Amino acid sequence: MNLLRCSALSKRYGNKLALDKVDLTLETGSPIALVGPNGAGKTTLMSLLLGFIKPSSGDIKVFGKQPGSTALLGKVAALPQDAALDPDFSLATQLALYARLHGFSNKAAAREVQRVLALVGLADAANALPKALSHGMSKRAAIAQALIGNPKLVLLDEPTAGLDPVNARHVRDLVTELAGDITFIISSHNLEELEKLCGKVLYLDHGKLSQAVDLTKPDSQAYLTLQMQPCDMTALQTQLQKLPGVEAIQPSGKHTLVLRYQPEHAGQLDIQLLQLLQQQQLAYRMLLKGRTLEDQLFS
Ligand SMILES: Nc1ncnc2c1ncn2[C@@H]1O[C@H](COP(=O)(O)OP(=O)(O)OP(=O)(O)O)[C@@H](O)[C@H]1O
Numbered sequence: 001m002n003l004l005r006c007s008a009l010s011k012r013y014g015n016k017l018a019l020d021k022v023d024l025t026l027e028t029g030s031p032i033a034l035v036g037p038n039g040a041g042k043t044t045l046m047s048l049l050l051g052f053i054k055p056s057s058g059d060i061k062v063f064g065k066q067p068g069s070t071a072l073l074g075k076v077a078a079l080p081q082d083a084a085l086d087p088d089f090s091l092a093t094q095l096a097l098y099a100r101l102h103g104f105s106n107k108a109a110a111r112e113v114q115r116v117l118a119l120v121g122l123a124d125a126a127n128a129l130p131k132a133l134s135h136g137m138s139k140r141a142a143i144a145q146a147l148i149g150n151p152k153l154v155l156l157d158e159p160t161a162g163l164d165p166v167n168a169r170h171v172r173d174l175v176t177e178l179a180g181d182i183t184f185i186i187s188s189h190n191l192e193e194l195e196k197l198c199g200k201v202l203y204l205d206h207g208k209l210s211q212a213v214d215l216t217k218p219d220s221q222a223y224l225t226l227q228m229q230p231c232d233m234t235a236l237q238t239q240l241q242k243l244p245g246v247e248a249i250q251p252s253g254k255h256t257l258v259l260r261y262q263p264e265h266a267g268q269l270d271i272q273l274l275q276l277l278q279q280q281q282l283a284y285r286m287l288l289k290g291r292t293l294e295d296q297l298f299s
Contacts, residue, residue, distance in 0.1 A: 009058035020207035030199030077151040083142040087131035136167030
């Protein structure tokens with residue numbers, strides 16, 4: 001199903017061009033990452049998707065409709081980065097109010113609150129005040145708010161920023177669990193996390209959509225990423241270069257090498273590489289077919 005279609009979408013604030021003729025078509029499905037340096041235009045694109053602001057020129061359609069139109073009411077939701085509930089009213093009271101605003105009756109709103117709180121693992125905290133919640137619980141409560149009414153598209157802005165590893169994982173698991181019913185667009189600077197969660201990565205830079213990486217497809221060229229235990233990386237690189245089919249080797253970080261090879265060698269190269277490490281009595285930490293998202297975007 002078509003999720004989003006932008007054609008020559010531009011947004012200008014005064015003389016600042018925040019989005020510059022973005023053409024983009026996205027289908028519903030696995031989570032989509034939106035990455036790019038500070039000021040690249042990510043929040044602007046999210047705000048356009050939600051209908052909070054209007055394009056300066058070009059066109060944008062979400063599920064075939066104009067963002068902000070009544071046809072999209074309840075279908076599109078967002079978790080802003082600094083989302084916060086009123087500290088002094090219980091979760092149940094506030095979420096019920098949001099559910100009422102979505103058109104639920106009093107009774108249905110109470111059921112909806114229970115449903116979304118259970119989804120985020122906060123069923124027991126319905127009567128808690130937001131000021132009594134940990135940062136991780138507050139984030140989950142804000143996600144619960146975004147899930148009211150069963151939206152089909154949910155935009156998450158830095159959903160795990162500032163969370164400890166356990167709570168961050170909880171949020172990631174939640175997104176993975178819900179991704180069958182909801183398409184998520186996640187804006188984040190955490191590439192490792194996005195790699196775990198997303199099927200597609202959009203890279204914005206200076207308002208232009210400069211790359212779109214499909215993580216569900218193998219790298220178009222053949223790569224292996226080898227992460228070693230500390231060893232003489234220069235000597236290892238010389239050895240690896242001699243393996244049949246290896247075209248180029250690029251260091252990536254202190255103990256990691258990215259090998260580009262001729263695709264016809266895909267069947268044997270990883271085995272030959274492991275044999276070489278065994279002969280040399282070298283220990284590796286990880287051997288990955290393909291490249292990390294960071295290497296795909298920046299090398
Ligand atoms: N209301 C505004 N008025 C003027 N300029 C703005 C406004 N909002 C954003 N900008 C500018 O537009 C550009 C894109 O901003 P945007 O917030 O969309 O980037 P971003 O990719 O979300 O950045 P970050 O990663 O820092 O959140 C920036 O140069 C920013 O300064």
